[in-house]
Amino acid sequence: MTAFGGCAAAAVGSTLRGHVTTDDSEARRELEALRARYEAMVEHAPEAIVTFEVDSGHFTEVNHAACELFGRSREELLALSPWEVSPPAQPDGAPSDAAAMTQVQAAMRGELPSFEWMHVTREGAPIPCRVQLALVPGARPMVRGAIWDLRELKSAERERNRLREIAEATPDLIGMADAEGQTLYLNPAGRRLIGYGDRDLSRVSIADYHPPAVAHRIMHEILPGVVAKGLWRGESVVLHADGSEIPVDQTLLAHYDDDGGVDYFSTIMRDRRGAVAAEELERQVLHAQKLESLGLMAGAIAHDFNNILVAILANASLLQRLCAEDASLTKVAREIEGAADRAAELAKGMLDYSGHSRREMEAIALPRVLEELSTLVTASISKKVRLRTELATELPPAWADGGQLRQVLVNLVLNGAEAIGDGAGTVLVRAGVDDGAGFESRYDYRSPDLEGPWVRIDVEDDGCGMSAELLDRVFDPFYSTKRMGRGLGLASVLGIVKGHSGAIGVEPRPEGGTCFSLLLPVAPHEPQRVQAEPTGQRVDGVGRRILVVDDEAAVRSVARRCLMYLGFDVVETGGPIEALERFVEAPAEWDAVLLDLTMPELSGIQILQRMLEVRPTLPVLLSSGYLPPESMDELGANVAFLAKPYTLRSLERALGELIPLATAETRP
Structure with a gap:
C-alpha cells in the first residue's frame, strides 16, 4: 500500500470498525474504493502533496502538482529528499537541513507546523513556498507535506511594494476610496497637500477634503461618470485642513470587480499652485507688454499727429494776424484753430496714455x-x-x-x-x-x-x-x-x-x-524746482537771425513763416548734420535756435550739447510732441521748451521769454 493509500486507510479505518459485517471481501472492496478516491483527489490536488520517511528522508509519494512545482518526474523526486530540493540555506541564513528537521520533529509530536520555505528548481531557481506538515500514522514514521507555490504571490507582493514605494515617494497626491467614497489610502504627499498629517482616514470621505460645491460635483456628477467610463481627467480644487483651497489637476479611475461592479476608486492629484502662479505671472507680463506696446504706439502716433497739428495751428494763428481786418477770414481761421485745438486734446490724451505728457x-x-x-x-x-x-x-x-x-x-x-x-x-x-x-x-x-x-x-x-x-x-x-x-x-x-x-x-x-x-x-521734503511758464512778453525779431532745425518739412515751413512775421531772418534745415555744419561755420551769427528734439541721425539733445560746447550762452528753444527732457533744469536759462503743437502766440511768448534771458554777446 502506498503512503497516500495508507493515509486513506487511516482516514476510514475507524468508520469500517464501527460496522458489523460478515463479508470481509465487501469491506475490502469499500476500503479499496475509498483509497482510490482519496489517491485520485490527492493526485489532482492543485497544491503539491508529498510524503517522506523520517528515517531515510526520501520522498515516498509525490503528486502531479509536486512534479510540476519542482520540474522533475515522479521517479526523479522519489530518489530525493526534501532538503535536496532546497538550497543549502534558507533566506534567514539557517541551514536548510537543520531548519527542516526542526519542523519535522514538530510534526512528529502531533503538531501541524505551517511555515514559509524556499525550495529550488532543477536549475537552482528559487521557489518560495508555504509548507504545512502532518504526521502520517503507521508502523514507519512518515510525514505528509502540503506545499503551496508562492511565486505569483511573492511577485505580486514585490510589485505592490514597488508601487507603494513609488506612491510614498511621489510629490503628487495618490489616493484610494471604496465604492461609497470612503478613503482607503492616501500617500504622504496627499496628506501634506490637504494638511491631514497622521490623522486616521478610516472615516474620511472624498467629500471631506473638497470644498462643498466641488464635493457635490464630484459625488453626484464626476464619480457616476467615472463608473460609466472608467476615467475622468480635469481641473479641481481640494480643501486644506486650514480651510484654504488648492487648485489641482486630477485624474480619477474606477477599478472593477469580477462581476463588473466598482471595487474601488483611485485618484492622482497634482498641485497647480505653482502652475497657476506661473500662468498668472505670464498673463501679467503679456498684459504689461501689451500696455507698453500700446503706449509706445500711442506716443508715436501723438508725436506725428502733433507735427501735423503744428502746421495747422500755427498757420491758422498766423492767418488771423494777417487777416485781422477781414472778419470772414478771421472767423474761418478761428474755426480751423478750434478744430485743431480739439485734435490737440486727443493727441494729449494719447500722450497721457503713453506716459509722455507734460507734468508740473x-x-x-x-x-x-x-x-x-x-x-x-x-x-x-x-x-x-x-x-x-x-x-x-x-x-x-x-x-x-x-x-x-x-x-x-x-x-x-x-x-x-x-x-x-x-x-x-x-x-x-x-x-x-x-x-x-x-x-x-x-x-x-x-x-x-x-x-x-x-x-x-x-x-x-x-x-x-x-x-x-x-x-x-x-x-x-x-x-x-x-x-x-x-x-x-x-x-x-x-x-x-x-x-x-x-x-x-x-x-x-x-x-x-x-x-x-x-x-x-510721497512728496519729497524739499520740493523740486518747477520750471516757470513763459511770462508772455512779445519779441521783436527785426535784425535777429534764427536757425530752425526740424526733419518735418511742414513744421519748418510754418515755423519759418511765423518767425518771418515776427521779423526774424530765418534759416531752416531738415538734417542734424547740416544744422551743426551751418552753426559751426559762424556760431556768433545766431540769435537763437528752434530745435526739434526727435530726429534721425542725431537727437535734439545731442545737437544741443554740441552747440553749447561751442557757444554755452546760445538761446535754444527745444520743441517736441513728447515731454521735455528730464535734464531741462540743468541746461541753464538760455534753454527753454515749447510743446508741439504750438501757435504763433505760444512761439512768440516762448522766444520773448528766452532771448532776453540769454547772455548778451557782442557780434564781431
Missing part, C-alpha cells in the same frame, strides 16, 4: 483734492449715487501734477457711478499710506521706477462689476462698453499713472462692484 509736479494735499472732487463730479453723476471719502490720519502729500491727478480721480469716480447705473449706490474714495507689500492686484501696472513710500488711493463702487474680458481690456485705448463711449477712457488714467512712476490695479469685489487702486510717490 508739486506736493498735493489730498484732503483738499478730495474735497474739490465732490464739486467736480456732482453735476455729472446721478443723485442716487453717493460719493464718500475716507482719509487716513497724518496723510502725507502726494508728488503729482495736480491737474492730472484730478483728471484721474474724476474719471474713476465717473466710471464707478456709471457702473452703478440708474439705481442707488456708493462710490468710495479712500486715501492712505501704503508700503506696497499688499499691492498685488491681478490686473495692474507697476512702473519700473516705482519707489516708496507711497500714497494709496482706492476708488471703489458697488456697481455691476467687470467681466474677465473687460478686466483684460479696461486700460485699452478707445475701448468702451458704453454705446456712446468715445475717447481714450481709462487708458489716459493708466498713462498718467505711468508718467508719475506709480502703479494702478483693478480687481472685482466678491460681493459686487470694482475697486481701482493707485500708488503715487
